[in-house]
Amino acid sequence: MKKRYKIITLGCRTNQYESQAYKDQLEKLGYEEAFEGQAEFCIVNTCTVTASADQRSRYQIQKLARENQGSRLFVTGCFAERARDEILQIPGVEAVVSNKEKEQLVAYAFPDQSVPEFAIENFQAHTRAFLKVQDGCNSYCSYCVIPFVRGRSRSKRLELIVEEAKALVENGYREIVITGINVGDFDGAPLEGEEPKKLKDVVLALEPIEGLDRIRISSIDPDEVDDELLQVIANSKKACPSMHIVLQSGSNMILKLMRRKYSMQDFYNTVNRLKNASPLFTFTTDVIVGFPGETEQAFMETMEVIEKIEFAKVHMFPFSSRPGTRAERMTGHLPADIIDERKHRILKKADEVAFLLREKYIGKKLQVLLESEDEHRPGYLCGYSENFLRVSVPADGLRTNEIVTVLCESNDHEGLIGCLG
Numbered sequence: 001m002k003k004r005y006k007i008i009t010l011g012c013r014t015n016q017y018e019s020q021a022y023k024d025q026l027e028k029l030g031y032e033e034a035f036e037g038q039a040e041f042c043i044v045n046t047c048t049v050t051a052s053a054d055q056r057s058r059y060q061i062q063k064l065a066r067e068n069q070g071s072r073l074f075v076t077g078c079f080a081e082r083a084r085d086e087i088l089q090i091p092g093v094e095a096v097v098s099n100k101e102k103e104q105l106v107a108y109a110f111p112d113q114s115v116p117e118f119a120i121e122n123f124q125a126h127t128r129a130f131l132k133v134q135d136g137c138n139s140y141c142s143y144c145v146i147p148f149v150r151g152r153s154r155s156k157r158l159e160l161i162v163e164e165a166k167a168l169v170e171n172g173y174r175e176i177v178i179t180g181i182n183v184g185d186f187d188g189a190p191l192e193g194e195e196p197k198k199l200k201d202v203v204l205a206l207e208p209i210e211g212l213d214r215i216r217i218s219s220i221d222p223d224e225v226d227d228e229l230l231q232v233i234a235n236s237k238k239a240c241p242s243m244h245i246v247l248q249s250g251s252n253m254i255l256k257l258m259r260r261k262y263s264m265q266d267f268y269n270t271v272n273r274l275k276n277a278s279p280l281f282t283f284t285t286d287v288i289v290g291f292p293g294e295t296e297q298a299f300m301e302t303m304e305v306i307e308k309i310e311f312a313k314v315h316m317f318p319f320s321s322r323p324g325t326r327a328e329r330m331t332g333h334l335p336a337d338i339i340d341e342r343k344h345r346i347l348k349k350a351d352e353v354a355f356l357l358r359e360k361y362i363g364k365k366l367q368v369l370l371e372s373e374d375e376h377r378p379g380y381l382c383g384y385s386e387n388f389l390r391v392s393v394p395a396d397g398l399r400t401n402e403i404v405t406v407l408c409e410s411n412d413h414e415g416l417i418g419c420l421g
Helices: 013-028 051-067 078-082 084-088 099-109 146-150 158-170 199-206 227-235 252-258 264-277 296-309 336-359
Strands: 004-009 041-046 072-077 093-096 128-135 175-180 214-217 242-244 282-289 313-318 365-373 380-385 390-394 403-412 415-420
Touching: 004 013, 004 051, 013 041, 013 099, 013 128, 013 175, 041 051, 041 078, 041 099, 051 072, 051 078, 072 078, 072 099, 078 084, 078 099, 078 146, 084 093, 128 158, 158 175, 158 199, 175 199, 199 214, 199 227, 214 242, 227 264, 264 296, 282 296, 282 336, 296 336, 313 336, 336 403, 365 390, 390 403
Parallel strands: 004 041, 041 072, 072 093, 128 175, 175 214, 242 282, 282 313, 390 415
Antiparallel strands: 365 380, 365 403, 380 390, 403 415
């Protein structure tokens, strides 16, 4: 009987990629995933982006230790980087592994065995896989603890990225999402005498891979979408006309307090350039609500941007003071009730504009990669269009991991509904 493992993943896509790499390593070592019952080997890959992320990480470590007594429990990730001593006091935790060493976690746990390379060949979604090309951040925004817990920016070699992408495609993945902590910093880890690479080089390197149908960029700052990257995306047959461009605030005053590198004019310029490159282009974004000093006017400027851009999805984060950051020491921290009230206004506005964006596609055809059964509509499969709109279609004769042309017929708050076009 095989030994079993459990991995709990919190936070960002980079953590999801890393946890998938752990799964692939452990399964090559003869382990199988435990979906219920106890496991002999456990990992919690933690997050510390907000105070609630800290709480979730702490809870999951304690829960896994309690439910898997006698197992080998390893903790890594950003909360582990900050709270190492606290975590080591939790009964059952064997070791805390730093972010700089997290790719060696399995090798550290099994030093007497030949451990497979830290890379992914499979991904949980079965149709779309995240591919980590970069880690760390050099920006030190005033609210963010990530540079302190992830370290300076560092990139993967381009040839290793291509090799990993080919393995994913061979295992049936048709869409790859280029991910990292700050992908705009990608430089390809140049050796002495080599020219640094850029993000556009990753897209160009992935483009020729046979069997790969879609390439997405997971998250990028507006000032990092340069003309070279834009032209590569515009001319690519596989790069999707959608992008997650980080906003954080629609107020130039707040952006300066946040120590962001761009202005709202930069943001609008980037969006307009991409829309000019393809009328299909849609955008998703991140917004922080209740940053210290955020007035009602500054908040309304953010609401205005959401309405103007018509984001397909807004990821909203109530401001959470992080230890050691500049924002922690700022004056003008807002009361919790004001932050909560603004949070609900943002979510309502985001839902409204996303609905209106999808309405524009009624009667139009979209290419949809079917990913799963639709939990909201029995008898339907759902997936995402090339421009990242959620679309459902009757399942008759269809299967997941198929790309189909869908005529969009109606829309609700879960997404578009259509038939084969």
